[in-house]
Amino acid sequence: MEGEARPGAGDATTGAGAPEPAERGGARGVAAVGRATGRGVNSAFLLARRAASAEGAGETGLSRLIELHAFNAAGDAAVAISLAGTLFFANPGEARGQVALFLGLTMLPFAIVAPLLGPFLDRFSHGRRWAIGGTMAFRAFMCWLLADAVASGSLYLFPTALGCLIASKAYGVARAATVPRLVPPELTLVKANSRISLSGVVGAMLSAPLAALAVSFGPEWSLRYAFLVFVGATILAILLPPRVDATDGEEEVSLTGRREKLRVPPAVVFALRCNAGLRLVSGFLFMFMAFLLRQHPLPGWEHRSTILMGLVIGAAGLGNTLGIAAAALLRRVNPAVVVVVALVADAIAAVLAALLYGLVAAVALGLTAGIAQSMGKLSLDATIQRDVPDAYRTSAFARAETLLQLSWVIGGFLGIAIPLEVAGHVVPKLGLGILAAVTVGWTLFVLLRRGGGRVEPVSAT
Incomplete structure (x- = not known):
């Protein structure tokens, strides 16, 4: 009859257009998960901010530099993820010659940063906020251009990618030279550097899933996401405390004047010297083990070579994070002792890997190399920040980074040059034995030459 309600018609709970109970329950579950995730992210963010401001870092402004470095690492991670399948190693079967070309290309940013940008930033150390902000803004611009280049296959893909790398290295040396101006009395330089590095690890870990999600729509979208990150980083750089630009007690250097060496x-x-040895081991391990484990996996891992590579090379990444965390937690760290212990530990691990080659030995070598490299680098940064005057500090960092990258490249070249087979037999112990001999020899050289030898100039006129 007219006016009677037909079964199911217009029923708010059982009508055809109404959601089923299971659907309503699912929607409530998703909403609950979303709220819980939001609360978790907010709590983690507040906890990270409190940790960054601890021990006087909030009062001096070091906490702002820590936050800025997290943004820097987040943007770098997005760029790396976007270019991983576009620019470098798109084909997992890359020939050794192409990998060697890549190793050579990694030196190009340092060829510009060391002789040009380092001295330039030293001459204008009173404008370091703008210098750091300029590197961020330049990377944002390069990422926007790079996104268009990746989408269209344009010829300016390589120049824009190189521009990103150069700006990234320029930021690194400018940031490292700035740290002593912001370190509170409660913190040592090693601990301050480790806290900054740890924020970079956290920033990259949080950014990587977002970049991976963006790249699923196309590699250009990850770069556009990186553009937004670097824009935010530019604003954070400009908002750094005024003491970043303080020049009280520092030597004024004119643009046309001459500086003493x-x-x-x-x-x-x-x-x-210690860190050069650590970087050589790292470069060798990455290249040699990548080829060895892909072409000649360990027994029982023949069909799981990718997982095997992930275990060994991933152990190095884990070691790097553990080294940063350890330096952040230790109350007092003597940089001179740390670099020696790190180099000796690498030498011992290389010898054991050569004698006892297997999964455990390879993973132990990767883990040791990662811990040693991170703690050695933090100690080197602290030594430069402590002993090199501010007027020359950026140049010193630029030249140090160039030397360390050159050492990594030499290790990488050595890793791809050593044959994996001799007379038709796989001999992984040959390559690892050469690494052990080189590392032990370099360790002895460094220890015997400690405090001696000619001291080179940092900066030319």
């Missing part, structure tokens, strides 16, 4: 302090020379 600064002799590198012996402690810096010693730390550089």
